[in-house]
Amino acid sequence: MRPEELAAIRAGDVDVAFRRWERPRVKVGTRMRTAVGLVEITSVDRVPVSSLTAADARRAGAASLATLRHGLDRLHPDRPVYRIGLRYAGVDPRQALREAVPDAAEIAAIGAWLDRLDRASPTGPWTRATLLLIDELPATRAPDLAQRMGRDTPSFKQNVRKLKERGLTESLDIGYRLSARGAAVLDHEGHPRSNRGRVVPEAGIPLPHIGAAATRALTAHGLVRLEQVAGLSESEIQALHGVGPYALRHLRTAMDAAGLAFRDDPGAGPETS
Known part of the structure; x- marks a missing residue:
């Protein structure tokens, strides 16, 4: 599942997914470890494509019923469709x-x-x-x-x-x-650790998966937790070489879910309509 889907599941905005499989690949009760925490499978049902509704599309996070059906028809259109119930089950222990x-x-x-x-x-x-x-x-x-x-x-x-x-x-x-x-x-x-003096990473929320280049850019500046990122403005983060729109988007999503936000940019003026 894409990061956007996982974030929506954690927020409760998405609670189903649709897949074309020859046979079910997950079992009810399974808890999958993901980038946002545990996602639990609550149901697995085979459904005819003709039964899908606009409400199903909304629950799956699709823009429309047509978008949902188009996505299902792109790959393996001969396989049956399964509706998978999903629930955010908490942080990864x-x-x-x-x-x-x-x-x-x-x-x-x-x-x-x-x-x-x-x-x-x-x-x-x-x-x-x-x-x-x-x-x-x-x-x-x-x-x-x-x-x-x-x-x-x-x-x-x-x-x-x-x-x-x-x-x-x-x-x-x-x-x-x-x-x-x-x-x-x-x-x-008593093992002779060459980095014994290294500071142990402080407790907090780890960075989401934002790509190798962006991860290198942030960690090079000692930013390994979302709480540390929240101490900087968005423009300061964006100015780091390797941090692009993809990384910023996923940082915003993760910070929103954690109730965090970038520090106000002192150089930014008031928004105008």
Whole structure:
């Protein structure tokens, strides 16, 4: 789903989607992790195209019934149409998890889990080395990190996803970074982190997916959370090399959803009609 659709689902403006599938690809009750949080599947029904109404189009976020039908007819018009009920189900629990510094008992449990992963790996221990590499080289392309580990990119990404499930890492538009939780584990175990002095990213709402160039531009200026972006004016953000209309649009959408706004531009005059 496109960022605009996800934002509308979170706002409650969209609660259905229509897809042409040979058979249902999702199940009722499934909670999908998305850029805006969890989206729950509330229903899956096969429906004839002739039964679609203007109300269906509005609920799906389409401009009109004709637009909805045209979109469905563009690809695989021979396949049946399914109506999927959708509901915003809250923030991704991994977000809160990675910002929560574990106590000693939790760290011991995480360490035991990492040990089990290492023992089960046919290529040998990898968990701490991967965490240390991500800490050393945040916002670095996954293929480059995989090469440093002597691994192929798909298997490296699969391993990082396991660490992300426990809140030890965080995905960025480019690469990853170590979370406060992951840093606490490495520090507790006494690993020689080359970036031990780095400030742990402050708690808050992470940047939405705005593209690699814009992400680099913002992070280069220490802007890694929406609350930090709200401290600048829109013209100041737009002036950063790499931040274009696409990035600004998604920043506005994410900030609106979070109840934030750009700081007033002191150079902007009053609007005229």
